[in-house]
Amino acid sequence: MRFLGAVALVTLLSGCAGNWGWHVVSPATEKGVSNLQFLIGGLWATVSISLTAIAISVALGLMVALPGLSGNRWLRGFSRTYVEVVRAAPVLVLILWVYYGLPVVGGVAIGVFWAGVLALALSDSAFQAEIFRAGIQSVPRGQIEAARAISLTYADTMRFVILPQAIRRILPALGNQFVYMLKMSSLVSVIGMQELTRRANELVVTEYRPLEIYTVLVLEYLALILLVSQGVRWMERRLGAAER
Amino acid sequence: MSDPLITLRGVTKRFGDFTALDSVDMDVAEGERVVVCGPSGSGKSTLIRCINRLERHDAGEIVVDGVTLDDRSADTVRGEVGMVFQQFNLFPHLSVLDNLTLGPMRVRKLSRADARARAMRYLEKVRIPEQADKYPGQLSGGQQQRVAIARALCMEPRVMLFDEPTSALDPEMIAEVLDVMIDLARSGMTMICVTHEMGFARKVADRMVFMDGGAIVETAPPADFFSQPKTARCKRFLDQILGH
Numbered sequence: 001m002r003f004l005g006a007v008a009l010v011t012l013l014s015g016c017a018g019n020w021g022w023h024v025v026s027p028a029t030e031k032g033v034s035n036l037q038f039l040i041g042g043l044w045a046t047v048s049i050s051l052t053a054i055a056i057s058v059a060l061g062l063m064v065a066l067p068g069l070s071g072n073r074w075l076r077g078f079s080r081t082y083v084e085v086v087r088a089a090p091v092l093v094l095i096l097w098v099y100y101g102l103p104v105v106g107g108v109a110i111g112v113f114w115a116g117v118l119a120l121a122l123s124d125s126a127f128q129a130e131i132f133r134a135g136i137q138s139v140p141r142g143q144i145e146a147a148r149a150i151s152l153t154y155a156d157t158m159r160f161v162i163l164p165q166a167i168r169r170i171l172p173a174l175g176n177q178f179v180y181m182l183k184m185s186s187l188v189s190v191i192g193m194q195e196l197t198r199r200a201n202e203l204v205v206t207e208y209r210p211l212e213i214y215t216v217l218v219l220e221y222l223a224l225i226l227l228v229s230q231g232v233r234w235m236e237r238r239l240g241a242a243e244r
Numbered sequence: 245m246s247d248p249l250i251t252l253r254g255v256t257k258r259f260g261d262f263t264a265l266d267s268v269d270m271d272v273a274e275g276e277r278v279v280v281c282g283p284s285g286s287g288k289s290t291l292i293r294c295i296n297r298l299e300r301h302d303a304g305e306i307v308v309d310g311v312t313l314d315d316r317s318a319d320t321v322r323g324e325v326g327m328v329f330q331q332f333n334l335f336p337h338l339s340v341l342d343n344l345t346l347g348p349m350r351v352r353k354l355s356r357a358d359a360r361a362r363a364m365r366y367l368e369k370v371r372i373p374e375q376a377d378k379y380p381g382q383l384s385g386g387q388q389q390r391v392a393i394a395r396a397l398c399m400e401p402r403v404m405l406f407d408e409p410t411s412a413l414d415p416e417m418i419a420e421v422l423d424v425m426i427d428l429a430r431s432g433m434t435m436i437c438v439t440h441e442m443g444f445a446r447k448v449a450d451r452m453v454f455m456d457g458g459a460i461v462e463t464a465p466p467a468d469f470f471s472q473p474k475t476a477r478c479k480r481f482l483d484q485i486l487g488h
Contacts, residue, residue: 140333142329142331142333143333143335145298145327145329145333146327146329146333146334146335146392146395147335148296148297148298148322149296149298149322149325149326149327149329149396150322150346150347150351150395150396150398150399151319151322151323151347151351151399152346152347152350152351153319153350156350156351160335160338160346160350161335161346164337165335165336165337168337
């Protein structure tokens with residue numbers, strides 16, 4: 001079965017079906033090489049926008065999650081409202097809103113990179129906040145009591161006792177969000193950011209070979225995301241090893 | 245005679261409709277060892293949890309070392325009051341040494357070297373200096389509880405509270421924890437112990453306190469307490485736990 005499947009795949013992809021044109025992205029031809037270089041040229045933009053956005057989103061998420069766990073009704077209300085409102089906005093809409101709307105509303109024009117980062121980080125932060133909340137709540141109550149009993153401040157309790165334990169538990173979920181962020185960054189192509197998806201779109205317009213070019217695009221994302229998965233696994237092992 | 249180290253006047257604590265502490269008065273002198281016993285739900289744990297403000301009392305007054313306990317003074321008071329929990333509540337992501345140095349370094353502002361020296365001194369006292377670099381998960385229950393005692397002692401408190409410190413332990417590990425507590429009592433530490441270990445109580449207690457229904461029903465030196473309990477409730481309780 002597996003062999004038949006492999007044969008079918010090779011047949012399909014090798015152009016025997018008649019209308020494939022892998023030459024546009026073939027490393028064997030000069031044209032193919034320059035096209036591939038053009039496609040891969042978006043890599044840095046995708047990586048940098050995703051990394052910046054995830055860093056901001058994690059920080060923002062934590063800042064939204066903490067008041068949500070306080071005893072104060074207003075702080076909890078703020079956190080709840082933020083999560084519900086931001087989570088409800090589609091990412092694409094948020095990107096368009098920040099890029100086209102913010103200059104009108106706030107009188108500030110920002111470049112595509114920061115507009116993209118802001119929209120992605122904002123959108124993701126609501127999810128990060130929920131992940132942090134779940135992680136922090138999963139740490140046994142006795143840990144906070146023990147920290148209080150040795151007179152640690154709230155900030156120190158969070159920093160040295162609760163968050164280190166919470167982050168171990170939510171690492172798989174954070175990895176998920178990182179993967180998701182890499183994929184969501186493709187939406188920033190709509191405002192003209194020269195990242196992987198935008199490059200692929202532009203090449204399709206000149207080469208008329210969408211299937212081949214988008215297949216390369218899929219493989220680019222796959223490679224990036226496998227890299228991220230490895231990184232998360234490595235961190236899980238490193239942090240987990242210390243506990244037992 | 246000097247002022248008592250701890251004074252409770254009319255301390256009341258409610259959980260919803262349930263009154264856990266009903267206008268409790270108590271004095272504990274410096275160097276005094278008090279053992280609190282009583283049936284489960286009698287309020288004995290709540291009593292000592294109020295003394296370091298893990299629970300906030302609803303009425304009455306608690307004074308520790310001249311400081312009246314409220315939200316603002318809680319951190320100051322907790323610095324003077326060590327607490328040992330039934331479930332140990334060690335920080336699982338930190339080594340034994342780091343468990344012990346966290347409070348002294350963050351709260352008492354000791355240097356790392358001083359904090360380590362102090363930690364090792366108390367690990368010697370609880371007789372497990374060789375476990376300093378292990379993680380709590382690698383220790384037996386008895387060892388974990390001794391580390392927890394050392395962690396509280398590292399803050400050099402004026403008084404130690406014990407909340408059923410041996411109730412979560414396997415029988416063969418109870419003795420090693422009680423031995424450490426007996427040493428501590430002999431060193432002159434002021435102690436309030438909630439425990440059902442009556443052998444320990446006979447050995448070290450200056451005073452027995454029997455609680456039932458959120459109130460102190462009877463208080464007496466151990467010799468009188470065990471031989472001639474004054475109330476029927478106390479007699480019944482003693483029969484139950486000493487009976488077999």
